[in-house]
Every structure is written in C-alpha cells, then in structure tokens.
Amino acid sequence: MAKSRTTYFCRNCGHESSKWIGKCPSCGEWNTFAEEVIQATKVAAWGKNQKREKPQPRKIEDIAPDAAPRIPVSDEELNLVLGGGIVPGSVILLGGEPGIGKSTLLLQLALQAKQKVLYVSGEESEEQIRLRAERTGIHNRECEVLAETLLENILEAMDTSKPGLVIIDSVQTLYTEALDATPGSISQIRECTGRLLRFAKEEHVPVFLIGHITKDGSIAGPKLLEHMVDTVLQFEGDRHHAYRILRTLKNRFGSTHEMGIYEMTGNGLTGVKNPSEILLAQRDEPLSGIAVAAALEGMRPLMIETQALVSSAVYGTPQRSSTGFDLRRLNMLLAVLEKRCGFRLGQQDVFVNIAGGIRIEDPGLDIALATAIMSSYQGMLVPGNCVFCGEIGLSGELRAVQRIEQRIAEAEKLGFEDIVISRYNKITRKDFKIRIHTFARVDEVFGWLFG
Numbered sequence: 001m002a003k004s005r006t007t008y009f010c011r012n013c014g015h016e017s018s019k020w021i022g023k024c025p026s027c028g029e030w031n032t033f034a035e036e037v038i039q040a041t042k043v044a045a046w047g048k049n050q051k052r053e054k055p056q057p058r059k060i061e062d063i064a065p066d067a068a069p070r071i072p073v074s075d076e077e078l079n080l081v082l083g084g085g086i087v088p089g090s091v092i093l094l095g096g097e098p099g100i101g102k103s104t105l106l107l108q109l110a111l112q113a114k115q116k117v118l119y120v121s122g123e124e125s126e127e128q129i130r131l132r133a134e135r136t137g138i139h140n141r142e143c144e145v146l147a148e149t150l151l152e153n154i155l156e157a158m159d160t161s162k163p164g165l166v167i168i169d170s171v172q173t174l175y176t177e178a179l180d181a182t183p184g185s186i187s188q189i190r191e192c193t194g195r196l197l198r199f200a201k202e203e204h205v206p207v208f209l210i211g212h213i214t215k216d217g218s219i220a221g222p223k224l225l226e227h228m229v230d231t232v233l234q235f236e237g238d239r240h241h242a243y244r245i246l247r248t249l250k251n252r253f254g255s256t257h258e259m260g261i262y263e264m265t266g267n268g269l270t271g272v273k274n275p276s277e278i279l280l281a282q283r284d285e286p287l288s289g290i291a292v293a294a295a296l297e298g299m300r301p302l303m304i305e306t307q308a309l310v311s312s313a314v315y316g317t318p319q320r321s322s323t324g325f326d327l328r329r330l331n332m333l334l335a336v337l338e339k340r341c342g343f344r345l346g347q348q349d350v351f352v353n354i355a356g357g358i359r360i361e362d363p364g365l366d367i368a369l370a371t372a373i374m375s376s377y378q379g380m381l382v383p384g385n386c387v388f389c390g391e392i393g394l395s396g397e398l399r400a401v402q403r404i405e406q407r408i409a410e411a412e413k414l415g416f417e418d419i420v421i422s423r424y425n426k427i428t429r430k431d432f433k434i435r436i437h438t439f440a441r442v443d444e445v446f447g448w449l450f451g
C-alpha cells in the first residue's frame, strides 16, 4: 500500500504547501488553501518522462511551421470563435453556468462532426445523451458515447476507438486512480487535465473539456486549469432569454475578441446569422427611453437597443439598476450627465436594460444609453431610424470608437437613416447613404435631438 500524505493547495493558482497558510505566497490571495489527501503515485505523474532522451534545443528557423490544417466545424459560430476551426491536438475548455447549454453545444458538435467522435460524460447516462441527441434531430453513426469518470478507462477507450475528436463532460467529474483525492479536487483536476493534455499533444487529437463555474463566475478548480489548456471559451447568457453568447477568454491559436451568438430552441442550439435583427425589439411606434446603439463585439457589428427608465425616487437614496450593462459605468455616465450637462438626476431612480439579455462591453454603447436616459428623463422621443455610437469621457466629450466604418455599414444595411458618432472618428469612405452626424460633446447631441 502506497503511503498517503496530506497537502494543501491554493484554489486560485495551484500552489502547494505542506501546511495550511492564510495567504498564498504565490498569488497573494487570502483563504484559498484547501486540504487534500494524496496517495503516493503508483503511476508516474504526467510531465515526468518515462523514457528520458537527451534534450536537444533546435534553432527556431529550422523548425517547420506547424502547417497542420485546422479542422473546420459545421457550426459557423464555433468556427468563428475558434478562429477558423479546431487546431489538431489542442485542448479547449468550455465554461458556463449550469443549464446554459454547454452539453448541448458540444453534443451538437459531436453529431455534426465529419470525423469519429468520442463523447465522454460523467454527468449523464448514455440513454440521457441519446435522448438529447434525439431532440437535436441530428444523426451521426460515427459518434460514440461513453458514460465514465475514471480517467484510466477513458484513456483506454480512446486508445481502442481512436477518435478524431474527444469531448469530456465535465472535467470536474474525472478522477484518476493514481491519486486518492476526490473528483473535482484541485489535484484531481490538475492531474486529469495534464494527462488529457498529453494525450492530445501526442495523438494530435483535439479535446474539448466542459468546466463548471463557481458562483463568482470563474471556472471551478485551480486557475492553473486555464493556463494549461490552449483555449478557454465561455458560454453565457440569461437563462430566461433564448440567446446565448460564446466568447473566447483565451486562445493560443486566434483572437480573443470573437463572439458567437446562439439561440436555444426546442431542437437544440442554432447559430444566429443576423444578430442585429433580433436584438432590435420589434415595435410600431417610437417610445421614450429607447435608443439604438451601433455596438461592436469582436469583429462583428451589432445594433442593440438600449432602454432606460428614469423616475423620481420615492426613498431618500435613489436606485440604480442595470441589466446587461456595467453598473459602475452607468454611475459614471449619470455623474457626467449631472455635472457636465446640468441634468439633476441625483433624485431619480435609474433603471437600464440592454435588450435581448446579452452583456456587451463595448464602450461605444455609452452615448446610446445616455440618450435613452435623457429621453426617459425628459419624456421625449428618440427617432427610431437613428443609431448612436460613441464613448463618453469624464468631461462629457464624445470619444472615437474603433472600426467605425464597419458599424456605419451595418447600420445602413439594416435601414437606419441617421447615425450619431464622435467628431474625432475619421471616416474615409465617402459612399455612405446613411446621414452621419458628428459631435464633439454629449450636450451637443442632446441639443440636436431634443432642441
């Protein structure tokens, strides 16, 4: 019987210590150490080479660039997010809240794949997976399913069935016999991921890992997990809305600014081709408190409706609430409107909402939101055929945003007639039919709109 020992791991960075400590000496976080019992390894841990060869550094110029073609997937959104397909031998971690659709997304990928896929689930039985596959209505004879959590068995199954793509649902359910710790513990996650990583690199087979997230939104387990894998994707959205967003948090083989938009339907997830069209609420008459923003997520322009409601505060402290927009940024915008434009919002409750239940981080949204707030405050309508785009600075100036021409082109395509942008944005194209209005300050925009 191998001897076991107790050790402590930092949940944030994976730092190991023989005794419990309050502050991690490696990452500086407090109270992150967790106790784990480790069985002395029977199997050599990953990373330790069993057969050691003399290391031989090579000149960088002598190394042939890895021209391995990417494997394109039939899911266009996923293709976009991954930067043009799956890189052979890469390990991709997909995180997201429970019930958001992680298993559905990857099962669909498995069912649509051209190559042989092994879908390993530690969360659902094979029958449940079959039922889910039935729901999506896609049939694929080349997709194999295995309900298993023991890593050694999974590696053996991969060895015998030789898949071209492996999906593991989820990394937190995996465990290896080499360690005594419970599944989901830091050492288990680290060890299992490491072994899968080695499998992926040696066999040139891409591996998708599904990861649970903790209540503060980070992927459960050591932060190290995110460092180990090649790509980290996050699936997010409001569970009460049908739309889901797939973002890249890290990508060794592509940009991290891409975004995919899906809609959850009764038959699984479908990619949304024209996101702007669905993010603009359909209505017949103009209402106050609504302004459309020409936002940009990744490379993709999006027309989004921003909504605001301003009403007199009943209680002493006015309420500020926001859905889909950073609350701190909202407070900043309100302070700018108060101080630089002279509107008395201090005694008003302000509620803002981004239509469609999605979260956008583009600062170009500022002017649309400020306009929606002013429109609600003054009870005046914003023309429905006008879109807004610009960042608001602390002194009330309207700042330039990136990729302005792409945004203008999208607004024009969707039939908008006017666009408000910053004076500091340079436009070289001359053939826009949409009327472009440039302003240097926020109050100029309000003066033009509301007189």
Ligand code: TYD
Residues within 6 Å of the ligand: 096, 097, 098, 099, 100, 101, 102, 103, 104, 105, 132, 135, 136, 264, 265, 266, 267, 268, 269
């Ligand atoms: P799931 O993929 O199980 O989420 P996760 O793996 O992230 O926990 O998604 C489950 C949700 O999606 C569940 O609430 C049901 C819903 N759903 C649909 O609306 N339509 C479908 O076709 C499928 C398969 C699931």
Ligand code: MG
Residues within 6 Å of the ligand: 102, 103, 104, 123, 169
């Ligand atoms: Mg799941």
